[in-house]
Amino acid sequence: MKDTFKSNDFVQTVHTIHAKRIHFTYCKAIVDQELIQNELLHRIQISEAEINHLLVLKNVIPLENIKLSSNVDEISQSLTKGFIYIQLEPDLNEGLLVHVADLRRGYRLNNEADNEYSVIGPKVGFVEDIDTNLNLLRKELISENLRFEEYIVGSLSQSRVTIVYLDGVCNPQHVNTVRQRIEDAGVDVLFDSSILDQIITDNAKSPFPLFMSSERVDRAKYSILSGQVAIFSSGSPYFIAGPTTVFDFFVSPEDYYLPWVLASFFRCIRYLGVAFSILATPFYVAVLTFHYSVIPQSLLGPIIESRANVPFAPFLEVLQLELTVELLREAGVRLPTKVGQTLGIVGGIVLGQAAVQASLTSNILIIIVSLSALSSFTTPIFKMANTIRFLRFPLIGLAAAWGSLGIIIGLTLLLGHLLRLKSLGTPYIVPLFPFRFHEFKDSFIRSSLSLTFNRPRYFRPLSLKRYKVSKSKDIPDDYNNE
Incomplete structure (x- = not known):
């Protein structure tokens, strides 16, 4: 005890x-x-x-x-x-x-995970009260090995910060690293856990998030059980967890509530959507600026007709339309929910139609930009979705300067940056690099539960087994024996 x-x-x-x-x-x-x-x-x-x-x-x-x-x-x-x-x-x-357990605290109507909604599975999210959040975790993870360590951060705010991990599973090196970085955090006010994320991250200059951020209780449970360290702060409904890999940001909790075949299919759709969102408009600029010969003859006529009266170069045409979409998205986020939805739908339709009639853009580009914006919404984690939105703009500039060569240069620089990133000392794109073939069971696809009984080895957990695989299916029942 x-x-x-x-x-x-x-x-x-x-x-x-x-x-x-x-x-x-x-x-x-x-x-x-x-x-x-x-x-x-x-x-x-x-x-x-x-x-x-x-x-x-x-x-x-x-x-x-x-x-x-x-x-x-x-x-x-x-x-x-x-x-x-x-x-x-x-x-x-x-x-x-x-x-004397408090059975009411935390379960109320206003703590649903609205920003990370899923059709299947629990919908309980964290709130701004750190005691309530820890209460929710204790109810869901009934283990004497669950450890809470509290710190005070902020010389003026005196904010409570609690790191949560599973003793005997989480690697002590990760816990010690988080402890040291929190103790060295020299801030006066800690407004939110995202501020703490930027303070303790391995590379604060990178646009990629190196810590998982979520408001869902089930995602927190999964992170802790996988051997990660979860960090909660008072006044924030979001927790952050590390170490993480880039593939963790494309995993939805709903993947584990569906059959593995469907979950793997939807996860692949997510990756394809991200690739399309980043590369669609840069390829449009590169093709129309430098590589007319790759356009099929059947498609060349509609493109010429669509751009016949557009006075801008493809680069300026794409840039103004992408900025318009970002303005609509930002305005929709800042306004109340119902007003924001109306603005997004009406504004997109009205501005798109008016831009085509005024010959400021082409019909084909509106379709590409719309699909590109739609594809970026497939990313489950908001911080990674913001990164994907940002990456399009430098690639568009490189495509306008050097065409497909510029896109290749941009992707090479992006890959080099990803190779250098680490989260609490763990390589960011593992199991792709360093290559770990056996860890692909729950990265690009979601394999069957009978194959994912081990925790990820790249987190270096003290206990590798997550659960035992049942062999009862292999034993014939009485009906089959007759």
Whole structure:
């Protein structure tokens, strides 16, 4: 049980009541503090009975689900489920386990994960209260090996930051690295966990996110069980987790709630959508500026007719249309939901039609830019979607300068940058580099659960097995034996 108390959210206090010293041990992240104060401590204080034995104390407490226990394993398991352990001096070898879990906190109507919506699976998200978020984790991960370590960051804000990991699974080197970087964070105010992300990241100059950021409880559980370190901060509904790879940002929680064939298909669609979103408009500029010969003859006529009255070069034509789409997207995000949706639909239709009639752009380019913008929305993580939106613009400039050679140069520089990136010391594009063939089971595709029972080796977990594969399917049932 002593190992359980290594977590900072476990509290041990001693109260002297009626000349008797009573020890209380509980997990503050999951218990109901009001219930402890009003129904437990208050009833003991006003009791007229002489509390000289645990059975007397048991009769005084007006709560159900109370039991005597001296078993260390049972006590440790009960503490992680919302029990408080009460011991009475001088005999500290036995105590009372009283259930005082807060079953209401965290589960309310306004903590749905609206920004990472999925049709299948749980929809509970984190909120701005860090105690509520830790409460949700304790309810979902009932393990005495779940560790919470709390720090205070910000000389003015004094914000609470808690790192969460699974002892015996997460590599201690990753935990120590996160500890050191948080302790060295010299900020005055910590507004959000994204600020902490930029402070502790391995490369703050990169446009690529090196820490996973999400508001979903199920994604936090998956990250912790995989051997990652999750970081929560007060005032933020988002957690960050690391180390991560670039492939983690294209994984949706819904992938694991669907059959593996469908999940793999949709994940491949996601990767194709990202490639199209980045390369579609640069190829349009390169082809119309330098490589007319690659255009099929059947398509050459519609392109000439579409661009006959457009006064701008392909580069300026693409640039103004891409900027218009970004303006519409930014305006839609900043406005209230219903108004933003109306602006996006009406503004896109009206501006697109007006731009074609005014000969400011071509019909074909509007189709390409629209599909490119639509493809960028397939990325589940918002931070990676922003990176994809940004990467189009330098590639468009390189395509306008050197055509397809410029695109190749841009992609080469991008690949070189990705090869240098690391997240908590883990290569960013593993298992592609360093090449790990066996780790492709849950990167480009989502393999069957019978093949993904191991945690990712590149996270260097202390415990490799995530679960055991059942062999019951291979055993014929009674019906087949007849």
